[in-house]
Amino acid sequence: MNREVFLTKDSFAPDDWKSWKFHMKNLIRTEDNLAKWINISERERRGITVTEKSYLWMITPYYASLMDPEDENCPIRLQSIPHPVETGSSSGASVDPVGDMKYAKTRRVVHKYPNRVILLVSDTCPVYCRHCTRKFHTTSLEGTYYNAEFGNDYEPDFEYIRQHSDITDVLLTGGDPLTLPDSKIDMILKNLRSIPHVEIIRIGSRYPVFLPQRITPELCEILSRYHPVWFSTHFNHPVEVTGEAAAAVDMLLRHGIPVQNQSVLLKGINDSVEIMRTLNRRLGLLPVFRTPS
Numbered sequence: 362m363n364r365e366v367f368l369t370k371d372s373f374a375p376d377d378w379k380s381w382k383f384h385m386k387n388l389i390r391t392e393d394n395l396a397k398w399i400n401i402s403e404r405e406r407r408g409i410t411v412t413e414k415s416y417l418w419m420i421t422p423y424y425a426s427l428m429d430p431e432d433e434n435c436p437i438r439l440q441s442i443p444h445p446v447e448t449g450s451s452s453g454a455s456v457d458p459v460g461d462m463k464y465a466k467t468r469r470v471v472h473k474y475p476n477r478v479i480l481l482v483s484d485t486c487p488v489y490c491r492h493c494t495r496k497f498h499t500t501s502l503e504g505t506y507y508n509a510e511f512g513n514d515y516e517p518d519f520e521y522i523r524q525h526s527d528i529t530d531v532l533l534t535g536g537d538p539l540t541l542p543d544s545k546i547d548m549i550l551k552n553l554r555s556i557p558h559v560e561i562i563r564i565g566s567r568y569p570v571f572l573p574q575r576i577t578p579e580l581c582e583i584l585s586r587y588h589p590v591w592f593s594t595h596f597n598h599p600v601e602v603t604g605e606a607a608a609a610v611d612m613l614l615r616h617g618i619p620v621q622n623q624s625v626l627l628k629g630i631n632d633s634v635e636i637m638r639t640l641n642r643r644l645g646l647l648p649v650f651r652t653p654s
């Protein structure tokens with residue numbers, strides 16, 4: 362198949378492309394849709410087939426637009442398209458490798474360290490990383506950590522934090538917190554900021570990588586209302602540092618929101634000094650790469 366026949370960013374109306382809701386309405390979840398973007402390899406087809414009863418997959422059109430259509434070892438493809446090794450097992454492997462279920466105190470609060478909790482506010486992400494350590498919670502068809510007996514109310518989570526004055530640091534994670542509507546993000550931040558002993562509020566999100574259009578002036582205004590809210594994102598490869606991603610991070614920074622990055626070291630994706638050096642240099646200069654809006 363010729364490269365020209367695949368969809369690209371230019372296949373879409375610019376206003377649609379700039380809308381995060383458009384991307385969420387057009388998530389790629391089937392082989393047929395993925396084949397419009399890339400030449401799916403045999404290994405990838407097998408990965409999709411063997412994982413279909415175990416793990417979810419989906420990809421935003423934006424993230425698909427970063428794929429190399431002809432290279433199955435493209436870092437974007439390796440991070441987002443199911444791989445046959447995902448259903449393998451090894452001794453000592455656990456569905457909960459970071460101990461979330463062991464330290465869960467409420468439906469959403471995981472209290473593992475004395476002064477720090479995580480709040481699992483979502484079980485959904487716009488793209489499911491194949492390397493996710495919360496796979497049981499996010500992509501597993503048998504997931505999630507959410508236990509029906511805790512109900513759907515956030516008050517028990519806030520109350521747990523209110524009752525533990527040693528908690529000074531709350532990390533909103535999931536899934537991806539920015540999957541929630543702005544109003545819910547506002548509600549969560551408002552409640553956390555009203556607890557005097559909560560000093561640090563952090564949001565862990567891959568939206569700047571998977572769908573930077575989600576970073577809107579409206580969202581930044583909400584985050585800046587509860588200043589300081591630290592924003593921790595997750596770029597793994599220089600290919601992910603695009604003009605759109607740069608514009609999203611630039612917008613966060615200009616609203617006074619500190620942004621930091623955590624990369625996961627991934628075999629065959631970024632486990633080289635050269636790639637990590639390039640990634641970190643580009644991240645340090647990220648706003649410079651900004652695409653004018």
Ligand code: SF4
Pocket residue numbers: 485486488489490492493494495499535536537566567
């Ligand atoms: S964005 Fe985070 S929580 Fe979501 S699939 Fe990737 S690593 Fe897991």
